[in-house]
Amino acid sequence: MARTQAKDHGAKRIAILEAAARVFAVEGFDRASMAALAREAGISKANIYHYYDSKDALLFDLLDSHLKDLRDRLAAVPLAGLSASQKLEALCTEVLLAYQGADNAHRVQSAGMDHLPEAERKILIEYQRDMVRLLSDTIAENAPEVFAHDPAKLRSITMSLFGMLNWHYMWNGQADEAARRAYGAQVAKLTLGGLKAL
Numbered sequence: 702m703a704r705t706q707a708k709d710h711g712a713k714r715i716a717i718l719e720a721a722a723r724v725f726a727v728e729g730f731d732r733a734s735m736a737a738l739a740r741e742a743g744i745s746k747a748n749i750y751h752y753y754d755s756k757d758a759l760l761f762d763l764l765d766s767h768l769k770d771l772r773d774r775l776a777a778v779p780l781a782g783l784s785a786s787q788k789l790e791a792l793c794t795e796v797l798l799a800y801q802g803a804d805n806a807h808r809v810q811s812a813g814m815d816h817l818p819e820a821e822r823k824i825l826i827e828y829q830r831d832m833v834r835l836l837s838d839t840i841a842e843n844a845p846e847v848f849a850h851d852p853a854k855l856r857s858i859t860m861s862l863f864g865m866l867n868w869h870y871m872w873n874g875q876a877d878e879a880a881r882r883a884y885g886a887q888v889a890k891l892t893l894g895g896l897k898a899l
Contacts, residue, residue: 702734711746711862712884713742713744713752714741714752714762714781716736716742716743717742717744717752717753717759718759718762718763718766718806719742719743719805720738720742720743720836721733721738721741721742721759721760721763722763722767722803722805722806722808722809723805724737724738724741725760725763725805725806725809726747726805726806726808726809727815729812730756730760730809730812730813730816731816733751733756735749735756738756738759748834749839757816760809760813760816760817761811761817761821763806763809763813764809764810764813764814764825765794765821765824765825767803767806767810767827768810768825768829768841769828769870770799771796771799771828771832772829772831772832774795774799774830775792775795775799775832775835775836776798776831776835778791778792778795778864779791785839785842785843786843786893788819788839788842789836789839789840789889789892789893790885790889790890792835792836792839792885793862793866793885793886793888793889793892794881794882794885794886794889795885796866796885797869797876797881798878798881799887800866800869801862801868801876801877801878801881802805804870804874807867808870809871812846814826829881833859833860836859836862836863837856837859839863840855840858840892840896841855843884843896844896844899846898847899848897854899856899858892858895858896861892862888864894865888865891865892866885866888869881869884884887
């Protein structure tokens with residue numbers, strides 16, 4: 702007879718993922734143990750195995766949840782009726798707002814994907830590609846004449862934009878919503894200003 706799922710299964714899973722993000726971010730994936738993850742989550746080691754049969758499975762669920770949620774948030778930004786420059790600012794700001802409270806997961810993403818098998822990496826990379834395409838298309842919309850015949854330049858500018866957003870946690874991880882909105886606007890303006898010089 703199949704075991705029924707506890708009513709708080711979803712809440713416990715989220716708590717485990719948040720604990721794993723903290724432990725992996727501080728100790729690194731290789732050094733972290735399932736016992737340490739269970740302690741951080743406030744549950745027994747036996748209980749954590751009820752949710753994940755291995756540390757690798759936990760890592761994949763953490764990164765899959767983080768990147769899928771981020772991709773879905775960006776895809777849901779209401780861009781209709783906005784100018785090209787407003788679209789860019791809206792997307793930059795949404796990235797930073799999505800990272801609020803998720804900086805540990807973002808930190809784990811930077812180093813954790815290499816620990817996963819190729820099939821799982823492909824799933825995560827596809828989420829990233831969706832986000833890159835969305836930002837890339839928006840950048841191109843702001844300066845179509847610059848990128849019409851130069852996809853390499855468009856990729857370079859897109860990845861530079863992500864660099865400014867992705868490393869924000871390193872020097873201002875405790876920023877509140879207002880500070881994140883202000884920085885999102887700054888990044889968009891820097892990018893738009895730079896496009897005029899290309």
